[in-house]
Amino acid sequence: MLQVNSVRQFYENFVPSCTIYDIDCPDNSFRKFTDDGKYLISFSRNHQELIVYRPTWLSFSYKGEDCDSDALSQRAKRFDSFFIHLYTVSLATSNEFICKDVFLYLEGLEFGIFATSTAQTHEVPATEGAVNGVQCVEKIVFHLVRLEDGFVLDEKVFCNDFVNLTHSMGVFLHEDLLCIMSLRYQAIHIVQIRDSGNLVDVRIVGTFCREDDELFIGSHIQVTEGQIFLSGIKQRLLSYIFRKHWSEETDQTLRIQHLKKKFYFHFQDYIDLIMWKVQFLDRHHLLIKFGSVDGVVSRTTDQHPSFFAVYNMETTEIISFFQNSTEELYYLYEQFCDHFTASSRSSLHANFISSHSNNIYAFDQLCVVKNRASSFLQFVKKMVTSLPYTCQSQSPSPYFDLSLFRYDEKIESYYPLITILLWMKNYCLWIAALQQI
């Protein structure tokens, strides 16, 4: 297991040692530090404004053996000693609110992606093209903000649609490409973020796969009342499954039986599958998770079998299709976990996240869980629920580097702020200034 992050061993000498409580800090909902440490993102309590601070980082030094909180100057007990308020920008209008789970950062350009949403509509009218049983939100807006000054560069609006914004699950950022999973209309929107700050629609995968499919079908085929084509992505999926089962049996007579059992018997189940979640594997390939309508927002995945497809956007072909219980998919995840994060090669930070594929201690923990599992099948299903990966969900902080420190993994999800951890009620956990080594 290659240890690519040994240069960060310096942090073994630089660890939190002191806590200061009862700091007066603004009554904001603090969200995250950007990975490059340049911005602290927070939202107003009413979830309508974005408030961004510049962390000024360490500004106090003490020479001596033991530094305790009494030795720290009074300035250390003030919020504004460490953060400079840059701006407050209103993103949401009166009936909208900012979805605080959604924040994606483009490191090179210092752009941030945020989302605002109106409340969920409870009476959902059945609309043509929309999946019945999926929630509906009147308006979801994705905002592209230049974090340097808070200028809102561009927006993308979804009306009467539903994107799963909990934990940012419905969006995925890879380099300059953003994919947004529209659950209600079963469409994957691929959007490019240009350096100029424009959001440009690249393609939509769903009803149609190629850019000219809609034009071709419209000009060549008369679609009369009641006849509905299956969506393009569904056509691709069914074709793939058919060809796969066709090629599994060489004997002509047995082939039909094989297809009946494996394909036609499940035909309606395959038709009923909907896309749940999507991620980029690279600029051309998507990993799409399929499941039933009932399982869309359900937390328990056991009752609902799910499937994964690898889709090439350029050739519009499905390359692979796995059920969530497939060992093959699990072994890909075990060996190549880092590639599922699809981090950009140019991002230094993202490439240093500990995983069981790059860290022997993480792999050891995984083996412990694997050996302890009563059923390998259940273990596989549980591991595979992490896919598709939720981007920018893990901190690249050296303090979460398993080759340097050991910690309770739950901490990483509860406290996403890497250096200064802020509690809800005006407490401030501060990492003490330098101790003379």
Add this chain to the structure above:
Amino acid sequence: MAFLMGDWPSYDPQNFSQIRPSDPSAQPSKLTPATYHPTHNRTVPPPNQVITTEARNILLRQIYQKAEDKLRPKRAATDLLTPEHGCKQPRGAFSNDP
């Protein structure tokens, strides 16, 4: 060790005190490392060879490899299945069968 280590600090000045250079007259700066000259040209790279990073990452290569492996032994069967991949062929009136 003064001739090689100079005045570099050390925990213990007695470290390395027993080492004697094997050839006192050979100064390191005058030693030229032996260079390998090939005696044949069987391993010369092709003149137009360009070495680049594989564009597709290892995960996708594995996925494609496994997909090909599944299809390979049955290639004869799949050849019968579809006609030439080509442009989309417009059909006539759409069949009414469900």
